Amino acid sequence: MFEPSLNLYLVVSAILFSIGMIGVLTRKNAIILFMCVEMMLNAVNLSLVAFSSYMGHSTGQMMVFFVMCVAAAEAVVGLAMLIAIFRNQQNVDLTKINLFKW
Amino acid sequence: MENLTLDLLQSLPLILLLVMALFLMIAEAIDRKSVVVPYIGIVALLVSAVLEFPFDDKNGDMYRSVAIYNGMLKVRGIASLFHVILCLTGAFALSFVVPYLRKLKEFKDDITGEITVLTIFAVIGMILLANANDLIITFIGLETMSVCLYIMAGSLKTRKESNEAGIKYFLLGAFASAFLLYGIALIYGASGSTNYNKMNMALLQNSPLFFAGTGLILVGFLFKISAFPFHFWAPDVYQGAPTPMVGFMATASKSASFWGLMLFIVAMSTVPKLNTLLQIIAVLTMIWGNFMAIRQTNLKRVLAYSSVAHAGYVLLAMASHSNMGFQAVVFYMIAYTLMNLATFGVISLIEGEKFSTNAKELQGLYYQKPAYAIILSMCMLALSGIPPFIGFIGKYQVFAAAIKADMVVPAIIGIITSVVSAFYYLSVIRRICFIKPDEKYLHTPFVADGLSYTALGILVFAIVVLGCYPSPVLNLVNKLYLYSVAFIG
Numbered sequence: 001m002f003e004p005s006l007n008l009y010l011v012v013s014a015i016l017f018s019i020g021m022i023g024v025l026t027r028k029n030a031i032i033l034f035m036c037v038e039m040m041l042n043a044v045n046l047s048l049v050a051f052s053s054y055m056g057h058s059t060g061q062m063m064v065f066f067v068m069c070v071a072a073a074e075a076v077v078g079l080a081m082l083i084a085i086f087r088n089q090q091n092v093d094l095t096k097i098n099l100f101k102w
Numbered sequence: 103m104e105n106l107t108l109d110l111l112q113s114l115p116l117i118l119l120l121v122m123a124l125f126l127m128i129a130e131a132i133d134r135k136s137v138v139v140p141y142i143g144i145v146a147l148l149v150s151a152v153l154e155f156p157f158d159d160k161n162g163d164m165y166r167s168v169a170i171y172n173g174m175l176k177v178r179g180i181a182s183l184f185h186v187i188l189c190l191t192g193a194f195a196l197s198f199v200v201p202y203l204r205k206l207k208e209f210k211d212d213i214t215g216e217i218t219v220l221t222i223f224a225v226i227g228m229i230l231l232a233n234a235n236d237l238i239i240t241f242i243g244l245e246t247m248s249v250c251l252y253i254m255a256g257s258l259k260t261r262k263e264s265n266e267a268g269i270k271y272f273l274l275g276a277f278a279s280a281f282l283l284y285g286i287a288l289i290y291g292a293s294g295s296t297n298y299n300k301m302n303m304a305l306l307q308n309s310p311l312f313f314a315g316t317g318l319i320l321v322g323f324l325f326k327i328s329a330f331p332f333h334f335w336a337p338d339v340y341q342g343a344p345t346p347m348v349g350f351m352a353t354a355s356k357s358a359s360f361w362g363l364m365l366f367i368v369a370m371s372t373v374p375k376l377n378t379l380l381q382i383i384a385v386l387t388m389i390w391g392n393f394m395a396i397r398q399t400n401l402k403r404v405l406a407y408s409s410v411a412h413a414g415y416v417l418l419a420m421a422s423h424s425n426m427g428f429q430a431v432v433f434y435m436i437a438y439t440l441m442n443l444a445t446f447g448v449i450s451l452i453e454g455e456k457f458s459t460n461a462k463e464l465q466g467l468y469y470q471k472p473a474y475a476i477i478l479s480m481c482m483l484a485l486s487g488i489p490p491f492i493g494f495i496g497k498y499q500v501f502a503a504a505i506k507a508d509m510v511v512p513a514i515i516g517i518i519t520s521v522v523s524a525f526y527y528l529s530v531i532r533r534i535c536f537i538k539p540d541e542k543y544l545h546t547p548f549v550a551d552g553l554s555y556t557a558l559g560i561l562v563f564a565i566v567v568l569g570c571y572p573s574p575v576l577n578l579v580n581k582l583y584l585y586s587v588a589f590i591g
C-alpha cells in the first residue's frame with residue numbers, strides 16, 4: 001500500500017500556503033482575503049501534524065488545537081469588522097476602502 | 103502536584119490579571135454603562151505590577167529567572183521587569199482612553215468597559231509574549247495581543263477612518279502571523295521541540311528547514327515591530343485608529359514584540375547568526391522611516407514613521423548580538439514607551455472633537471493651549487534624542503553597543519539619520535509654537551480630566567528625571583539581565 005512520506009505532506013502544505021499567500025496578495029475582496037489567510041493557517045496545521053506523527057510525539061498536534069482556536073478568534077473579529085464596514089459603505093471591496101492610501 | 107501549586111503561586115500576578123479581566127467582562131455585560139469598570143481595570147493593572155516588582159532581597163532570589171509550567175513560561179528576573187512595564191503601560195493607556203471615549207458624543211460610556219477588558223487581555227498576551235520560553239506561548243501571546251489590538255483599532259465603529267484602520271491592521275496582521283506560525287512549524291520540525299531549552303541545537307546547525315523557519319519567524323516579528331519591508335501598515339493604522347489606543351499599540355505591542363524577538367534570538371544564539379541580516383534591515387528601517395517622516399503633513403503619520411525609525415535603532419542594538427546590545431534593547435524600549443505614551447496622550451487631548459491632527463490645524467497651538475504645546479514640544483525633543491530627556495540615554499546606549507560590536511558603518515548611518523529626524527521633530531515644534539494659528543482652522547481641544555492630567559504629569563516627570571538621572575533604571579536592567587538571560591556573547 002502507498003505510504004505518503006513526510007516530504008510529501010510538507011510539499012502539499014507548502015503549496016497550500018503559497019496558494020493562500022498569492023490569494024492574499026492578488027485578490028481585492030476582503031472576504032476572499034480572509035479565506036486565504038485561513039487557508040495559510042490550515043496549511044501550517046497540516047505540516048505540524050505531519051511533523052508530529054513523524055517524530056512520534058504530540059507537541060505538534062497539541063499546537064494544532066491552539067492554532068484552530070486562534071483562527072476561530074480571528075474569524076470572529078474579522079467578520080465583525082467587515083460587518084461594521086459594510087454598514088458604513090455598503091461594500092467590502094478593498095479598493096474602495098481608501099481614505100488613506102494603502 | 104506540589105509543582106503545580108508552586109507554579110500557580112509564582113504566576114499569581116498574571117493570574118490576577120486574567121481573573122480580573124474575566125470578572126470585568128461579566129460586570130461590563132451586566133451594566134453596560136458602568137463607570138467604575140475602567141477604574142477597577144486600572145487598579146488591577148497597577149496591583150499586578152506591584153506584585154511582580156523585582157524588589158531587591160538578600161539572596162537575589164527575585165533576580166533569578168525561573169521556568170514554570172514545564173518550562174513554558176519564565177517568571178522573575180528580567181521577565182518581571184517586562185511584566186511591570188507592560189502592566190504600567192496598560193494602566194497609563196487606559197487613563198488616556200477612558201476620558202477620551204467619554205468625550206465622544208456618539209460613544210460616551212458605551213464602549214469604555216469593553217476597551218478596558220480588551221486592554222487587560224492585550225496586556226496578558228504581551229506578558230506571555232515577552233516572558234515566553236516556548237514557541238507555542240510566543241504564538242499564543244502574540245495572537246492574544248494582536249486580536250485585542252485589531253478590535254481596539256476598529257473600535258469607533260461608526261467612523262470610517264477607524265473601520266479602515268481596523269480592517270487593514272487585521273488583514274495584514276493575520277497574514278503576518280500566518281508566516282510566524284509557519285516558521286514555528288518548520289523550526290519544530292527541524293529541532294524536534296518548540297521549547298527553547300529542549301531544542302536540539304545540533305540538528306539545527308545546517309538544516310534548510312531551520313533557515314526557512316527562522317526567516318519566516320522574523321517576518322512575523324518584523325511586521326509587529328514595523329521594520330522596513332513590513333512597515334506599510336503603520337502610518338494608515340496610526341492615522342485612523344483612536345489616538346490613545348494608538349499610544350497603547352505603538353508602545354506596548356512594540357516593546358513586547360521586541361522582547362519576544364530578543365528571547366528568540368538569544369535562544370538561537372548557538373546556531374549561525376542573523377546579525378548581518380538584522381543589520382541590513384536596521385539600516386534600511388532607519389533610513390526609510392526618517393526620510394518618509396519628513397514628507398508627512400499629518401502629525402500621527404509623522405509619529406508612525408518616527409516609530410518605524412525607532413524600530414530601526416532598536417534592531418541595530420539587537421544586531422550587535424552582545425550583552426550590552428540586548429540591555430540597550432530593553433532600556434530603549436522602556437524609554438520609547440514613556441516618550442510615545444506621553445506624546446499620544448497629549449495628542450489625544452489636543453485633537454478634540456474634529457479628530458484632526460493635520461499640520462495646518464495644529465498650527466499655533468501655543469497661543470490657545472500653552473501647556474499642551476510645551477508638553478508636546480518636550481516629547482518631540484525627547485523623541486529626537488536631545489540630551490536632558492530620556493531619549494538621549496536610550497540612543498546613546500544603542501549606538502555605543504553598535505560601535506562596540508564593530509558595526510561602525512551602520513552606527514554612523516544611524517547617527518546621521520537621527521540628525522535628519524531632528525528636522526521633522528523640530529518642524530513640529532516650530533509649527534505649534536512659533537506660527538500664529540490660522541483663523542480658518544481654529545478648534546477647541548478637549549478639556550482633560552484629572553485622570554489624564556495625572557498620567558501625563560507622571561510620564562513627563564519620568565521623561566525628564568530619568569533623562570537626567572537614568573542610573574537606577576540602567577542598574578536594574580543590568581542586574582536583572584545578567585542574572586536571568588543565559589547568553590554568552
